[in-house]
Every structure is written in C-alpha cells, then in structure tokens.
Amino acid sequence: TLAMAAGFLGNRNKIIGKKLEKIKGRHGKGHNSAKEHAKKSLFVKKEKSLFDRLVPKPEELRNRLNKTGRDISFKKYVIASLVIGLIFTVILTIIVGLAFLPSLMVGIFAGLFLPHTYINMVIKKRLNKFTKQFPEAIDLIVRGLRAGLPVTESINAVAKEMQDPISTEFAMITDDVRLGKTLDEALWSTAKRLDTADFKFFVISLSVQQETGGNLAETLTNLTDILRGRTKLKLKI
Secondary structure: OHHHHHHHHHHHHHHHHHHHHHHHHHHHHHHHHHHHHHHHHHHHHHHHHHHHHHOOOHHHHHHHHHHOOOOOOHHHHHHHHHHHHHHHHHHHHHHHOOOHHHHHHHHHHHHHHHHHHHHHHHHHHHHHHHHHHHHHHHHHHHHHHHOOOOHHHHHHHHHHHOOOOHHHHHHHHHHHHHOOOOHHHHHHHHHHHHOOHHHHHHHHHHHHHHHHOOOHHHHHHHHHHHHHHHHHHHHHO
C-alpha cells in the first residue's frame, strides 16, 4: 500500500512539475515576444523619423495621401520618388550621355514632380466624383429621416448603398461613431480630410440643426438644391 501511495504521489508531482514548466514556458515566450515587439516598435519609429527627414512637410504629405483613398503610404511615396529620381539620373547619364550633375538635377526634379502630379490627379478625380455623388447621398439621408431613421442610421445606409468614394467616407464616419466619437467630431474629421466646400456645408447644417432644432430633412433638402445649383453654375461658367 505504501509503495502504491508513493508511486501515486510521484506521478502527481511529475504532472504538477510538467504543468509548471508549461506555465513558465508560456510566460517566458510572452516576455520574449514583448521584448521583440518593443524592438520592432523602436525600429518603426526610427524608420518613420528617417523618412520624415527626407520630406519638408511630412504631415501635410500624409494628409494629401489620405485624400487619395488609396493604399499609398508615406513610405511608399518617398521610395517611389527616390526610385524615379534614380532611374531618370541613370538613363540620362548612361543612355543619353548627359553629364552626371545635370542628370542628377533632372532626376531630382522628376522624382519630386511626377509623384506630386500623380497624387494631385488622383485627389482631384476622387473629389470630383465625390462632389457629383454627394447630392444623391444627401437625398438618401433625407429619405431615411422621413422614414423615421436617426441620422447615424441614415448615414450608415449611404455607406452601404452607394459607391466609392461616398461609401468609403461615410463608412469611416459610421466607424468613428461606433468607436466612441460624437457624430459632430466624426463629421468634422471627415471634413478636414476631404477639404471640400460641399461637405463642410453639410456638416455645418447638421451642427446648426443640433443646436437650434428644426426639421433636418427640410434643411438638407434645401442644401441639395443649393449644391445642384452650384454645380449647374460651374458648368455654365
């Protein structure tokens, strides 16, 4: 009986020992992974600061890249500029036979000018499309309000039923509200990112209505008439 009891206790101690080793291993891995994550974060910070030094106004450039609605990161933009400048310098030096210094100057100009022009074209095209779709989006919000839906649900309906870029921007507003921002904060954040007069009119209309009250559906209907009138006037000009 004593032998059986000793064997049982020995097996039990072995099981407990194995469990302790597993727990210790998990904590050790977690500690190491935390260290690795800290190292990676430090490397990313250094990497960002390096690219920030290459661009005069990095935050302004990041805002412009956000306006494109495309997956063009700050890092990709800077690398693309450097690659374009290098390609132009090599082509002019080796193939054309131009001296290195003039080739380098042309390469720097191309590396700065071509990506900048491309981003401007993408932003302009996207904002024009947004402005064209925007009155329809407001009409959809008005229909939702008249059907008894709250403003946030009407904005969510625009995100679901319309196409990009309207759907993308209104989906971001909905996400911001769900993450804890007020509707006013989410709208002004989008207004700052888009930087279009039409959307700012929309945000101001909602802000004024929240402070003073009144019929929001009627206010937004009047706004769509104004926006369509502005578009017609631009086409006439």
